[in-house]
Amino acid sequence: MPSGLALLAFLLVAVAMAGTLLVVSMILRVVSTRNEPLKKQTYECGEVPSGLAWVRFHARYYVVALFFVLFDIETAFLLPWATIVREAGAGGLVAVGSFVVVLMLGWVWATRKGALQWQ
């Protein structure tokens, strides 16, 4: 696949370009010679930091991630069909339509349950 190689080259250039900026800054930047432990502390508005930030998170983020996976799989099914809508014709439309209807029934149910409400 020829354009795959071109893409690989493009991605390498993109990473290299971003990395170059850091390397240039490594050459140009000032380096403090004094050792100041306070400078390396985590920023918490000037207070002494309390504990680590690696904590557990609210479950509503999990629900959002689940919905994302759900709808992303839906679009993964829709994308191949989208390129042949005309060829697939009315039959394809009915097939995809019934799939979308089932999905949106789930969406209606989730909305009723308040799963998409962030209060």
Add this chain to the structure above:
Amino acid sequence: MNEFVRGGLYGGGIIVGIMSSLLFVLWAERKMAARMQSRIGPNIIDPTGFLQAMSDVLKLLQKEDIIPEKADRALFNLAPVFGAAAALAVAAVVPFSASIVGADLDVGVLYLLAVGAVSVLPVFAAGWGSNNKFALLGAMRAIAQSVSYEVPLVLAALVPVMLAGSMKVSDIVAWQASHHWLVVWPFFLGVPAFVLFMLAMLAESNRIPFDIPEAESELVAGITTEYSGMKFGLFYMTEYLHTVIASAVAASLFLGGFDGPGGPGIWWMVIKTFVLVVAIYWLRWSLLRFRSDQLMALCWRWLVPSGVVLVVATALWVVFAA
């Protein structure tokens, strides 16, 4: 190997072009913001203020690099590089003219949506790696927002794919050149899809009115709280990159790309992209930001169903009318 070299050369050209256009975008935004707030804007270094953008880049390059001792160093250092690279990677499939394109993939639209979704990983790496509460909160919000708005983004991008019958971005541009620009005809599909795409794109790139992840009044600076020097500069640049590249994608998918009156050419792409960028910054300096729950409600309760309706309507149009 030939293809590899060609991709590298074109990629280098496109990436350097985009990165240098950022200086101009930065200058334009500052001047425009100043005018909108009845200020003059930067004018000390030189009368036009253009050198101010360059001097700021130079300043960021010279700044001391502070890594918090509690941070996860690998994640902390890699996140800005991969954030910028992921933003740039989207530009690979965008045709800037008939010949200037990094890699014209057959699955171009799928690729740019996928790479757009990957850009949440560097954000989370930065938030988690900083080991800072503000950064982690900002990262979680950014991810919730980006993955949610990914869905309407994909649905909006399906509309040009269905009409053109191809996922190749240059095919979509060619289809628009031989028919009409998507926002012109069929406008009842093109205009809503374009608006939906731009809204979702604004949210994906965390711009106002969707910039909760970096709401400075509550989260200090979100994921960039612990970053200094050029690593902060890379995050700053990534934000501008997202805006410029997403505008270029929207211009290709909905506004006819490099095609225009008087023949196709790269100048059309530049003009269209710049008009969209200006529109985004106009919004940025005019609107307030949403609350987190309003943002999620807008996406899941309004944008997703309207995207689905739009896709079904487009399918009906393609099968029965066009």
